[in-house]
Amino acid sequence: MGMMEGRWEEGFVTTTLEHAINWARQGSMWPMTFGLACCAIEMMATGAGRYDIDRFGAGAFRATPRQADLMIVAGTVNFKMADRVRRLYNQMPEPKFVIAMGACTCGGGPYYKYGYNVVKGVDLVVPVDVYVPGCPPRPEALLEGLMRIQDKVRAMKELTKGRPLNLPIPKRTGSVMLPDELVDPAKALEFQTQNKEKAKPAKA
């Protein structure tokens, strides 16, 4: 920077294009209006005056996925809705980010065992960037989740140029058996033993 130092008038800053784009992008994360259950109330509280998500540039809740960068999945996703969630996600322009807000979207929550129609975590439907646990999470927690998204945006190294962000859908959430393991007792046993191995404390 030495040769540029002091050459221009005061208040003139040099930066990289990537950094400038990331700075602009993280300061204008437009979320989609997407409330599914009680978490939506907390999302609304986050948007309202007391917590004011607008301070972080994410207050422009858009009523269409085509204008949104961020999908806050706020509430229980059931199978009937899951198709729509995926469709809405596909309609969003790149780069797009997903916050799974609340216990239900993180992994089924209270519906994990007996919810016949509840998706056991929205990461089975769309790739999730940030999980915000809680039932429902406090507005501060959602703001924290938004800030983690902003960290992620700031760290974006490549100008993606229309290439999809290579985010895989996780195959497994926590210690959940996959359908073939549920059917086959041998595989189920193997999974359980592996799970116990993982749960053991690491030896010093």
Add this chain to the structure above:
Amino acid sequence: MSPADIIGILEERFGPAVTGKKLDTIDPWVVVDPGRLVEICTLLRDDSRLRFELLNCISGVDYLETDPKKAPKAGFEPHMEVVYHLSSFTHRHRFVLKLILPRWKDGIEGQLPELPSVSGVWATADWHERETYDLCGVMFTRHPDLRRILLAEDWEGYPLRKDYEYPLEYHGIRGR
């Protein structure tokens, strides 16, 4: 009008169609024959002594003990019940109708038990019957539009039946 009087009116008018009753409960009820349900409901709504203008709810109940050890002690044979809760604004009284149905029509698994729709008597019954059909698997004949109301249209099974098996997969999404 007391529940005993209401049952008296029904027994006088329909006689053998009233197949059972219980008076010493909070909500006294009668069991009626599904074949004459629409007639009975029309009377309950239109008779000047009864005037049940409001159908509060239609509920489906599945009586089935899935644990074979407990089944002999359960105290009931496997069957379905459909319960109608009625209220009258005019006379400020309430009443309960019950219908006892087999779990499957003719004992063939997959054939839903049938009973006539009362959506012609109370318009409210339309959606209540759709819900009962959706979750409990009871077929309401002559219903104007019997589709699933809560679950997806291509859903398989009736979730509030005791022997319902949870789906492993739906549209490529893992179920459990």
